[in-house]
Amino acid sequence: GVGTASLALPPASLEAPGSVQQLPVPGRDSPVARAHRGLTLPTVSHYRLFPKALGRLVAALGVRELHLALTQGFWRTRYWGQPPLQAPAGAELWVWFQPTVTDVDKAWKELSNILSGIFCASLNFIDSTNTVIPTASFKPLGLANGTDHHLLRYAVLPREVVCTENLTPWKKLLPCGSKAGLAVLLKAERLFHSSYHSQAVHIRPICRDASCLAVSWELRQTLTVVFDFFSSGQGKKDWSLFKMFSRTLTDTCPLASQSKVYVDISPKNKEKELLEVSPAPTSVHEAIVQGDKKTYAVYDLLSPSLFNTSRSLNVQLKWKRPQDTEMPIPTLHAQRYVGGYGLQTGEICTLIYNTHPYRAFPVILLETVPWYLRLYVHTLTIITKGKENKPSYIHYQPAQDRRRPHLLEMLIQLPANSVTKITIQFERALLKWTEYPPDPNHGFYVGSSVLSALVPSVTAMKDMDVEQSPLFASLFPSSDGSSYFVRLYTEPLLVNLPTPDFSMPYNVICLTCTVVAVCYGSFYNLLTRTFHVEEPSRGGLAKRLANVIRKLRGVPPL
Amino acid sequence: MCLHRLICGQFEFVDSDRAEQFFRSGHTNNWAVLVCTSRFWFNYRHVANTLSVYRSVKRLGIPDSHIVLMLADDMACNPRNPKPATVFSHKNMELNVYGDDVEVDYRSYEVTVENFLRVLTGRIPPSTPRSKRLLSDDRSNILIYMTGHGGNGFLKFQDSEEITNVELADAFEQMWQKRRYNELLFIIDTCQGASMYERFYSPNIMALASSQVGEDSLSHQPDLGIGVHLMDRYTFYVLEFLEEIHPASQTNMNDLFQVCPKSLCVSTPGHRTDLFQRAPQNVLITDFFGSVRKVEITTETLSLDRDVAGFESKFPEEELATEPLKYAEQLPVAQIIHQKPKQKDWHPPGGFILGLWALIIMVFFKTYGIKHMKHVF
Numbered sequence: 001g002v003g004t005a006s007l008a009l010p011p012a013s014l015e016a017p018g019s020v021q022q023l024p025v026p027g028r029d030s031p032v033a034r035a036h037r038g039l040t041l042p043t044v045s046h047y048r049l050f051p052k053a054l055g056r057l058v059a060a061l062g063v064r065e066l067h068l069a070l071t072q073g074f075w076r077t078r079y080w081g082q083p084p085l086q087a088p089a090g091a092e093l094w095v096w097f098q099p100t101v102t103d104v105d106k107a108w109k110e111l112s113n114i115l116s117g118i119f120c121a122s123l124n125f126i127d128s129t130n131t132v133i134p135t136a137s138f139k140p141l142g143l144a145n146g147t148d149h150h151l152l153r154y155a156v157l158p159r160e161v162v163c164t165e166n167l168t169p170w171k172k173l174l175p176c177g178s179k180a181g182l183a184v185l186l187k188a189e190r191l192f193h194s195s196y197h198s199q200a201v202h203i204r205p206i207c208r209d210a211s212c213l214a215v216s217w218e219l220r221q222t223l224t225v226v227f228d229f230f231s232s233g234q235g236k237k238d239w240s241l242f243k244m245f246s247r248t249l250t251d252t253c254p255l256a257s258q259s260k261v262y263v264d265i266s267p268k269n270k271e272k273e274l275l276e277v278s279p280a281p282t283s284v285h286e287a288i289v290q291g292d293k294k295t296y297a298v299y300d301l302l303s304p305s306l307f308n309t310s311r312s313l314n315v316q317l318k319w320k321r322p323q324d325t326e327m328p329i330p331t332l333h334a335q336r337y338v339g340g341y342g343l344q345t346g347e348i349c350t351l352i353y354n355t356h357p358y359r360a361f362p363v364i365l366l367e368t369v370p371w372y373l374r375l376y377v378h379t380l381t382i383i384t385k386g387k388e389n390k391p392s393y394i395h396y397q398p399a400q401d402r403r404r405p406h407l408l409e410m411l412i413q414l415p416a417n418s419v420t421k422i423t424i425q426f427e428r429a430l431l432k433w434t435e436y437p438p439d440p441n442h443g444f445y446v447g448s449s450v451l452s453a454l455v456p457s458v459t460a461m462k463d464m465d466v467e468q469s470p471l472f473a474s475l476f477p478s479s480d481g482s483s484y485f486v487r488l489y490t491e492p493l494l495v496n497l498p499t500p501d502f503s504m505p506y507n508v509i510c511l512t513c514t515v516v517a518v519c520y521g522s523f524y525n526l527l528t529r530t531f532h533v534e535e536p537s538r539g540g541l542a543k544r545l546a547n548v549i550r551k552l553r554g555v556p557p558l
Numbered sequence: 559m560c561l562h563r564l565i566c567g568q569f570e571f572v573d574s575d576r577a578e579q580f581f582r583s584g585h586t587n588n589w590a591v592l593v594c595t596s597r598f599w600f601n602y603r604h605v606a607n608t609l610s611v612y613r614s615v616k617r618l619g620i621p622d623s624h625i626v627l628m629l630a631d632d633m634a635c636n637p638r639n640p641k642p643a644t645v646f647s648h649k650n651m652e653l654n655v656y657g658d659d660v661e662v663d664y665r666s667y668e669v670t671v672e673n674f675l676r677v678l679t680g681r682i683p684p685s686t687p688r689s690k691r692l693l694s695d696d697r698s699n700i701l702i703y704m705t706g707h708g709g710n711g712f713l714k715f716q717d718s719e720e721i722t723n724v725e726l727a728d729a730f731e732q733m734w735q736k737r738r739y740n741e742l743l744f745i746i747d748t749c750q751g752a753s754m755y756e757r758f759y760s761p762n763i764m765a766l767a768s769s770q771v772g773e774d775s776l777s778h779q780p781d782l783g784i785g786v787h788l789m790d791r792y793t794f795y796v797l798e799f800l801e802e803i804h805p806a807s808q809t810n811m812n813d814l815f816q817v818c819p820k821s822l823c824v825s826t827p828g829h830r831t832d833l834f835q836r837a838p839q840n841v842l843i844t845d846f847f848g849s850v851r852k853v854e855i856t857t858e859t860l861s862l863d864r865d866v867a868g869f870e871s872k873f874p875e876e877e878l879a880t881e882p883l884k885y886a887e888q889l890p891v892a893q894i895i896h897q898k899p900k901q902k903d904w905h906p907p908g909g910f911i912l913g914l915w916a917l918i919i920m921v922f923f924k925t926y927g928i929k930h931m932k933h934v935f
Contacts (some may be wrong), residue, residue: 141885143883143884189654213882312890393897
C-alpha cells in the first residue's frame with residue numbers, strides 16, 4: 001500500500017501597497033515602455049511574505065516566470081496513478097524572461113548561478129550544452145501577452161542529487177520557516193526515506209482578483225513525497241500523519257490566511273464506507289481534479305474547533321475492508337528505454353499509451369539529447385497500431401559538438417486506445433580524455449523527455465469549479481473544462497560511453513620513451529658508428545710512449 | 559568593561575614588551591573552509607569527518623554564511639545508505655552529524671582543485687553566489703580542514719586529480735599577500751598528512767596533521783548495519799574533544815595537540831607552530847572553531863519613527879490594465895502547426911571562407927596573369 005502526501009502550500013501574493021516595510025524599489029519601467037500596450041508587471045517591493053532572495057532575483061534579472069524542480073526518484077504511473085504534478089529526476093529549470101531583457105543568455109547564466117547558491121544545488125553546471133529553447137512546449141503558466149519563444153530557456157540536470165541541503169533553503173523561503181504550520185511535518189529523515197521526493201518553486205504573475213485587471217506575483221512551493229509502507233516494513237495500508245512524518249500538527253502559521261489538509265476519500269467503483277478517517281474532518285469537499293470528480297475530507301487548521309481538545313492533530317486513515325492494490329490506469333502515460341547493444345550505436349525508444357476508449361488527442365513530445373549521442377534523424381520512426389504516424393509539427397535542431405544539445409519537438413496525434421512507438425537511432429561519440437567526469441564508468445545521463453497534452457476529462461469542469469478548486473490543482477490554467485492539461489516526464493536514460501583507460505597516458509609515455517631509447521638509440525648507434533681495426537700493440541716502451549704522445553696530438557700512431 | 563579588565567589582568571602576568579598580547583587575538587570574524595575530497599560509498603568516513611567538524615563549528619557559533627563546505631560525494635541520500643538523510647559518526651547510529659539544517663556549498667563534481675584554490679585566493683568568476691565565496695578580510699581567523707586520501711606531498715581530489723603541498727603553500731602565500739586572513743589553522747586528516755604542511759612559508763599559520771610522513775591514518779570503527787567505516791580515528795577523537803568545548807571555554811591549542819596519542823590513533827599526529835606569532839598555549843580553541851564576538855554594551859538609545867504614513871506616499875501608483883488579462887493557452891494546436899520557421903540571421907562569411915576565396919582568386923590571377931581581370935569585372 002502507498003500513502004501519498006501532497007502538500008501545496010498557500011501562495012504568497014503581494015498585498016496592496018501601503019504595508020509597513022518599505023524597501024528601495026528597483027528601477028520602474030521607463031515611460032517609453034509604459035506607453036506600449038503590454039503587460040507591465042509590478043516590481044516586488046515588500047517582503048512580508050514573499051522571500052527577499054527570490055524577489056530581488058526576479059526584479060534584477062527581468063524574470064517573468066521561474067520554475068525550478070529538484071526531484072529524487074521516478075513517479076511510477078502504473079502503481080501510483082496520475083501524478084498531481086510531476087517533475088523529471090534531477091534538477092529542472094525553465095524560465096520565461098520579460099521582453100525588456102536584451103541578452104537572454106547572459107541573464108540565464110546569471111540566474112542559474114544565483115539559484116545554485118540559494119538552493120545548494122549544482123545549477124551552475126547549466127550552460128549552453130544542456131540548455132534548449134523549446135518552440136511549442138512550456139507555454140507560460142501565468143498571465144502572458146504574446147509568447148515569443150526566444151525569451152524561454154529550459155535546462156535539465158539529470159545527475160543532480162537531492163538531499164537535506166536542498167530542503168533546508170526551501171524551508172527557509174516559507175514565511176514561518178519550518179517552525180509553525182504545516183511545515184513542521186517536513187523533517188528530512190522521514191521525507192528522504194521515500195520512493196519519490198520532489199520539491200519545486202514556481203513564480204509567476206497571476207490575476208490579483210476575479211476581474212483580472214491587476215497583476216500580482218505568486219510564489220508556489222510544492223513538495224510531493226511518496227511513502228512506500230511495504231518497503232519500510234509496515235505492511236498494512238493504514239496510515240497516519242505520525243507514521244509518515246513522526247510528528248503531528250500542533251498549530252498554524254500566524255501569517256497564513258488559509259491552512260488546510262485534504263485527504264482523498266473518493267469512492268472507487270461507487271462503493272462507499274470503505275475507509276474511515278479520524279478525527280472527523282471540518283468539511284467534506286467535492287472537486288474536479290485532473291478531469292475526475294474527487295471527494296476530499298478537509299481539515300481546516302484555522303477553524304477553532306479542530307484544536308480545542310488536544311493541541312495536536314494526527315490525521316489517520318483506516319481501511320475497513322481489504323483493498324486490492326490496483327490503481328486505475330491513467331489516460332496518458334509513457335515510458336522510454338535504450339535499445340541496442342555494444343558501445344557504438346544504440347536506439348532510444350519511447351512508448352506512449354493512450355488508454356481512453358474513444359477519444360484521440362494530440363501530445364507534444366520534447367526530447368533533449370546531449371551532443372555526445374549523435375542522433376540520426378533519418379531513422380526516426382513513429383508507429384501507431386502497426387502503421388506510420390506522421391507528426392503534425394516537427395522541430396529539430398541538431399547538436400553542435402560541445403556547444404548545443406539535440407532538440408526534437410513533435411506534435412503527435414494519439415488515436416484512441418493505442419500505443420505509439422517512437423524510435424530513433426544514435427551513435428556514441430568519443431570524448432576527449434579531460435571531458436570525462438571522475439566516475440565515468442557510472443554512465444552518462446540523458447534527461448527525461450517531456451510530454452505535454454490536453455487529456456479529455458471524465459467529468460467536465462465548469463467555470464465556478466475553477467474558483468473553488470483546491471490550491472494544489474490550480475497550477476495549470478484551464479481554458480476549457482472538457483480537457484485538462486497535463487505534463488508528464490519519461491524515465492531518464494543511463495548510457496555508457498566508450499571509456500578509455502585513464503592510466504594509459506602514463507603507460508604510453510613510459511612505453512614510448514623505452515622504445516625510443518632502446519630501439520632507436522641502438523639503431524642510430526649502429527648507423528653512425530665507424531669501425532676500424534686495431535693492431536695489437538708491439539714494440540717497446542719507447543714506442544708505446546711515442547704512440548701515446550701521437551694520440552694526444554691527434555696524429556695516427558706508428 | 560569586564561572583558562577589558564580581564565585582558566588588563568592578564569597583561570600584568572606576561573612580558574610587558576609583548577604588546578601584541580594586549581588583545582588575546584586580533585580577529586573580528588571567523589571563517590571555515592571544510593573540504594572532503596573523496597568520492598564513492600566506501601569513503602563514507604571522509605564525509606562523516608568533514609560533517610563532524612562542520613557540526614562542531616556551527617554549534618560553537620560560526621554561521622552558515624561564513625562556512626564554505628565542500629563535499630565531493632553525497633552519502634546521506636546515496637542509494638546504498640540504509641538510513642537516508644543521515645550520516646553517522648558513531649556506530650550503532652548514535653550521532654547523526656548530517657542533521658536537519660545543513661548547507662553544502664560545493665557538491666559532487668564541483669569539488670575540484672581549481673575551485674578549492676579559487677575559493678582560497680578569491681579569484682572567482684563574478685557570477686559566483688555569495689555562499690560559495692570566502693569573503694574574509696585581514697581580521698579573519700580561518701579554519702581549513704581537509705580530509706581524503708593523500709600521500710607524501712599530495713592530496714587526491716575525487717580520484718582524478720591531486721593538489722601538492724607546494725600549490726597549497728603558494729595559495730596560502732597569495733592569501734597572505736592579499737591580506738585575506740589574520741590567522742589560519744590548517745587541519746588535515748589523510749595518510750602522510752604532515753607532508754602537506756612541510757612547505758608552508760607564510761606567517762600566522764598553525765597546522766595539524768593526523769599522521770607523519772611514512773605513516774597511514776587509520777579508520778576508526780565500522781558499523782555493520784551501514785557496512786562501511788564511519789570515521790577516521792584522528793577526527794573521531796577530535797570530535798570527542800570538541801564536543802566538550804562550549805563558546806566560553808578557555809581550552810587552548812596545547813590540549814588539541816594532545817588529542818590523539820599514538821596508543822589511540824596508531825599513527826603519530828603532528829603539528830607545526832613555528833610560523834605562528836602567538837604561543838599555542840595562548841590560542842583558544844574558540845579563536846578558530848567558534849565565532850566569539852566581543853560585545854560592547856552601550857547606554858545610548860535610538861528612537862524608531864512610528865509614523866508610517868510617509869511611506870505610503872513614496873510608493874507610486876500602479877496602473878491597472880484596461881481590459882482583463884488572460885492566461886496563455888497551454889497547447890494551442892492550430893497555432894503550433896502553422897508556426898513560421900525562425901528566420902535564420904544572416905552572418906557575414908567568416909575568416910576561413912574569406913581566406914579560401916582570397917587564395918583561389920590569387921592563384922587564378924597568378925596563373926593566368928593580371929590582364930584577364932578586365933574579363934572578370
